[in-house]
Amino acid sequence: MKENKILLVDGMALLFRAFYATAMSNYYMINSKGMPTNAVYGFVKHLFTATKNYEPSHVVCCWDMGSTTFRTEMFPEYKANRGEPPVELVPQFDLVKEVVDSLDIPNVGLAGYEADDCIGTLASKYSEHSEVIILTGDQDILQLLKDNVTVSLLKKGYGNYAEYQHETFVKEKGITPAQMIDLKALMGDSSDNYPGVKGIGEKTALKLLTEYETIEGILDNLPKLTKGQRAKIENELEMLHLSRKLAAIYCGVDVDCSLDDAILEINRERMMEKFNELEFKRLESLLS
Structure with missing residues (x-):
């Protein structure tokens, strides 16, 4: 058949x-x-x-x-x-x-x-x-x-x-389809009108996901990030998690x-x- x-x-x-x-x-x-x-x-x-x-x-x-x-x-x-x-x-x-x-x-x-x-x-x-x-x-x-x-x-x-x-x-x-959700959570989506993490663009988000795979992986390794990256993510943790729910x-x-x-x-x-x-x-x- x-x-x-x-x-x-x-x-x-x-x-x-x-x-x-x-x-x-x-x-x-x-x-x-x-x-x-x-x-x-x-x-x-x-x-x-x-x-x-x-x-x-x-x-x-x-x-x-x-x-x-x-x-x-x-x-x-x-x-x-x-x-x-x-x-x-x-x-x-x-x-x-x-x-x-x-x-x-x-x-x-x-x-x-x-x-x-x-x-x-x-x-x-x-x-x-x-x-x-x-x-x-x-x-x-x-x-x-x-x-x-x-x-x-x-x-x-x-x-x-x-x-x-x-x-x-x-x-x-360079990422898996499933990682697209975390990518959008980090960088936001202007067409859907949610910000993600302010100051984190596609290039940085891709670099972080390539290295740490997921948002959880990034959060587990915050001390290894640059001072600026860490501050941006820590300041926007609530929006980061919300953006992931919106993106999925x-x-x-x-x-x-x-x-x-x-x-x-x-x-x-x-x-x-x-x-x-x-x-x-x-x-x-x-x-x-």
Whole structure:
């Protein structure tokens, strides 16, 4: 029997990327009903290009379910630097899930968690018996790399990916995927709006992790650090530990999706009914 190949799609990453690819030139693909569809159209194009490229047996699409999560409860400033989504994108959040449903692809998400957490949870379950490919534009997901889990990062255009397996990541980055969590805890993440240890940048964080492997290893060897490094870490111990909790993808979300429900079998008639309703042209040709 052919081994399952499961494509886990970071729906939010694809949708935002597709939106901004055309929104920068004020092109929103507003149809005759007044509905902007540029993000959904581009999302489907990314999705179909990936299924053609990777030929998965199963596909699952994961979503954020609102901006309030367990991370914002721990640290209210988490992602607080991000403005409200553009008005042209807002109606496409629900619309894209309708389109995914019309393709008979499961939509998975749970309030209080991010899409990353759902992806991590499902990848952990599926990789025990199947090959898993995660399609995203978010480098944070690289921490999930392990045997049977590949991360495919979207690059500019369609069908261009930076693919990572555990070994290629270690070779390129010089640390393990799991050490990415401690790296972000030390240096912080400006896009997610948490500081880590003030004054510790990527170069220093990588050097410390290469030498001492983990945050615990660094803390056990504080006397060996430079006076400046030690002072910075000791002054920010609470934030260091909090940042690590924020950086770690949680893989114990109460979500599941049976592989029977995730088999990639698109009903073209149902798909075309939805595409015609939205006035999408030429997308179906990407499936042939």
